[in-house]
Structures are given as structure tokens and as C-alpha cells.
Amino acid sequence: MRKLARNNKGQFIVIAVLMISIMVISVATIMYSAVTYYRHERWEEYLSIIDNVEMGSYRLLELSLANYTLSSNSLVLTANLDQWQRNLLNTYPQYRIALSYSVPNGGTPVYYNQGLSMSWNQTVSFSAAKASFSVNVTSVGLTGYKFTRSVLLNMTLLDVLFYSKQKPKLVCVRFSLTVEGPTPLMGVAKSNFLQFRVNGVDKLSASNLTRGYDAERNKCYVYELRYSLSASDTDPPSPAPIFIRMIDYRNIRVAAQASLPVITV
């Protein structure tokens, strides 16, 4: 028994192994708990609500601008926003969402009237809407969540290409379309065009729509409304008076008008 008690070699190695084991197990367990950590945070549901408010406000801007370009009622945005405020409060009464907004008035280069702007019949024509919002979710003490949204449809008339040596002769009116961002507007079909006049003559039914990227002159995506000249048609004058009116996928309208240089190819 005395010999057994005296047989005490190697205790430090055993203690070290024990400590290392404890450390490894502890770290592994903590890492596991960190990876699988899941706890419902109360504010997560408010993020969803705020997302809904942001998306709804943006859709409301689009809708109001579409209405404005249809009816020219410059008060439509503020009237809609007032209703949106009230409806949000009624829809989420448990959250007590207070939405406040401000719309720009005046300004350059875009002149806003109650948050709406319509500059048509120019070489660069656009329809635009803008509003700034502040959201308070008073039930959780979230205040001052701010965001600004704008909506834009821009049409820029570029030039007219005249293929005089082709038979039949071909006239291509080129223009660009952009939305907020600025992002090129894609997916435009001929059905989106309401009017297309060259030198006062309607050419919409006789024309085709194509799209391409102009890397040489304009460095942007360009749409072309092209039509062939019949034997009885006269060549387009230079500059050629062009008028185009269109509506986009959001039902926002814009009309551009200018006398464009004719480039004979």
C-alpha cells in the first residue's frame, strides 16, 4: 500500500491531458452552440413590416406617377400618401406604425410639383416622382427609420439614321429609355408605343422596333423605330421633326419631341 501511494510519477502529464481535453470539449461545444444558435429576436418581425412599408411606398410612387402622367393631377401623390399612412396604422394596429413623408417642391434639374415631375416634348423628356419617408414603430421604440424612393422614366431622342442606298430606303429613329438608377429600360415592345410621328406624319403602324447597344456614338442601349420609304415618300428633312409617346410596364407615360439630325448612311 505504501508502494502504491508512492507511485506518483506522471501526474503532470495526466493533468495537462485533462486540461487540454476540457478546453477542446469546451471550444467544440461553444462552436456547436454558435453554429446552431437560434433564438427568435423580437425585432425580426418588424424588419418584415418595414420591408412591406418600403415596398408599398415604392409601389405607391409608381402608381401615383402613372396616375399623374394619365390625369395631370399633381395632388395625387400626396393624397395617396395620406391614405397610405392611415391604412398602415389600421392594418398593423399592434405595431403602431407612424409613417411620415415629405415630397420635394421645385429644384433643378428636375422641377417637382408635390413630389411629381413631368417634363415632356423635349429632346430629353422624363416623368419622375420622389418622396422621403420616416417610419416609427412606436410599439418597440424604433424611431427615425428613413428612406427615400424615386421613380423615373426618361426618354432621350438621339438621332435619325437614313439608309438612302438601300432599296427600299430605310429611316431609323434612335432613342434611349432609362428608369431610375439610371438603368436602361428593357423589355419594351412596339405595343408600348402610343404615337410615333416623323415630320407630322404618323409612322407607328408602318414601323418596327429593334434594340441594340450603340458603342460608337451614344455609348448606351438604343431603341430604333424603323420604317421603309415607299417610292412615293419623300426623304426625311434634316433636321427631322420627331415625336414619340410611350407607356412603360408600370403604366408611366412619357412623350419626347425634337428636330433630330439626319445621318445619311
Add this chain to the structure above:
Amino acid sequence: MNRLKNRSGQMRVLEVILASFVLLGALAFVNVFVSTPRSAVYEVDDLEKLGYNVLHNLDEQRLLARFVYIPAEWAANFTNALRVSLPTGVFFDLTIHDRNGIVLNRDVPIRYGDLGVFSNSNATSSVTYMVTGYTSSSQATYDPRVLLLLLVRE
């Protein structure tokens, strides 16, 4: 007989036993702080996020307004869009309310799953989502709809 007298490793055995106790103690102690997920799949909180994300994605793709404001879309396209967007094992019932709270699709249920599933499931969640309006080439008026999406899991 010699083997019986060979008692030099007994202390080591005791140390190993002690070490085992220490390890088990450490494991038990750390285990107190581990919070395991309540469910590996979709639990109630996740159902809410899931439902909200589905509606938000449809709204971002500009499909939601068309689905909501055109009654002809309710039975087929809207229901199918929700079915393919939600994972299998999740059932739903969506009601569309106008601004006065009147249910507009009372006669056309936008639903997937037997009514029994909705009655018996313990994991139930609901999502409220607002849609501001739908524009066409001839009109663009503010006419909000409130969507109430009820989600249950098997």
C-alpha cells in the same frame, strides 16, 4: 502469483477514472449553455418569415398586384405560385381583404391543404401583407388590399 503482486499501475487506473469524471462534469456543465434549435425544419417563427418572403418576392417580381387584383388569377395562378414558392409540407390559406376588412375571395379559396391540416396542426403562423394598387393603361388608383396568409406545417 507474480501478476497479482504487480500493483504499480493502480494509481494510473484511479487517475483515468478521475479524469473520466472530470470530463463528464465538464460536458454536463457546458451543456447547460447550449441552446439547441427547437426544430430542425420550419418552426412557427420560420413559417412567418417564409410566408412573408414569398409574398415579398412575388411583389418584387411585380406578380403580386396582378394576382391580387385580377380575380381570374386567384384559383389557378396565385395558388400555384404560392404552392411552388413554399416548401413541401407547408400548407396555406390566403384571404384578400379590402380596406374595410371585407374578404373578397370568400367564394374562391386560395388554399393548399385539407381543412383538417389547418385544424390539427400545432405549427401555425399568419402573415399580413399590404398591396397598394394595380395599374393598367387606363387607370392607376390607390386601392389597397390586405393579404392574410395563414401557414401551417404538417
